[in-house]
Amino acid sequence: MLSLHEVEQQLNVWGWPPNGSWELVVGNTHLAFNPKTLIMTWVVMVLVVLFGVAATRNMSMRKPKGAQNILEAVFEFIRGQVNDNMDPKKGAALLSIVVTYFIFILFSNLIGLVPTLNSPTADYNTTMGLALCTFFIIYIFGIRYKGLGYFKHYLQPFVFFLPITIIEDFSKPITLAFRLYGNIYGGEVLIAVLLGLLGGWIHVMGGFIASVTWLAFSIFVGCIQAFIFTMLSIAYVSQAVADHH
């Protein structure tokens, strides 16, 4: 039986610096980066771009096939959700952002299931970054469609609700970020724990069943979490732009 730390060391075939970070000093500010997260993000970005290019190369209007079908299905589905939740005219600007959310998070979640690779979304820096994007988009859309009157909703229905509405606003990115991070990070930890717990001969004799089951469930969780993040972003933005009556 191996501890989680030992399993992680054994799986570190790419030579990630243990607990290391890239340091960058610009003037007086000291910037630290997690190399594993950054490199995996770039890998995911390359995969997403390859998928996007493969899907849109030789697009056929009459006979879509392969990646084009998948991209069209995802795009149409999310467009349907956006149009259900808000005025399609307002939603057009949001559409490309949420589709990118979905594809990027889905790829990030699934790449962590490849042995020795990690999900960028298993790092709360990534998920918080994405959630902050949603946070800003809420304000951008609210002010764009309602002007400064958007901030009136903090005082509704009564002025005393001001602290509650402010907390509500800040809870949105935090819940978005940690829901995604918790699910994906937990999934990765359990994969490593199962390898450590049922390692060696036990793994070959039947311990792999638990690992395989958990991997299959992780695929499901990865899809669901990408979907939830996208849907909640749409819901928050639609709340901000909705016409109150």
Next chain:
Amino acid sequence: MGLEFNATLLAQIFDFIILLIFLRLVVYKPLMKLLSDRTEHIEKNIAVAEQERQEAEQLKAGYEAEMRQSREKANEIIQKATKAGEDQAAEIIESAKNEASRMRETALADIEREKQKAMAELRDQVASLSVLVAGKIINQKINDDIQHGMVREFIEEAGELPC
């Protein structure tokens, strides 16, 4: 393990924005154009199909009217021809009847004339026979036998007359 955010967060926001811009330019633009093209194409096809159906219905109605008209015309022509044929037949029969009656009248007139001629001839013969008989009576003694013979002879002679 504390919760420590570092500059990775900023890097991830930056990465996401780069990815978003790239996908927007390279993937979503052509995809949206394709989808709207497809919608347009389908709408156009449906409109064209409806229009063509209407045109076909109009054509069908036109052809049916034309067919009905030509059938009526054909009927008219047949009726006219039948009537003309009947008229002609009646005319022919009429003229044939006229001809026949004319011929009969001619024939009757001929007969009458011949009869008159024969009567005239007969009258001449009778006169001459009477003269002959009178001569014979004068020449012979008259008895019953003679009388009988004379009468028979007279009848025979009369029977031989052509009349």
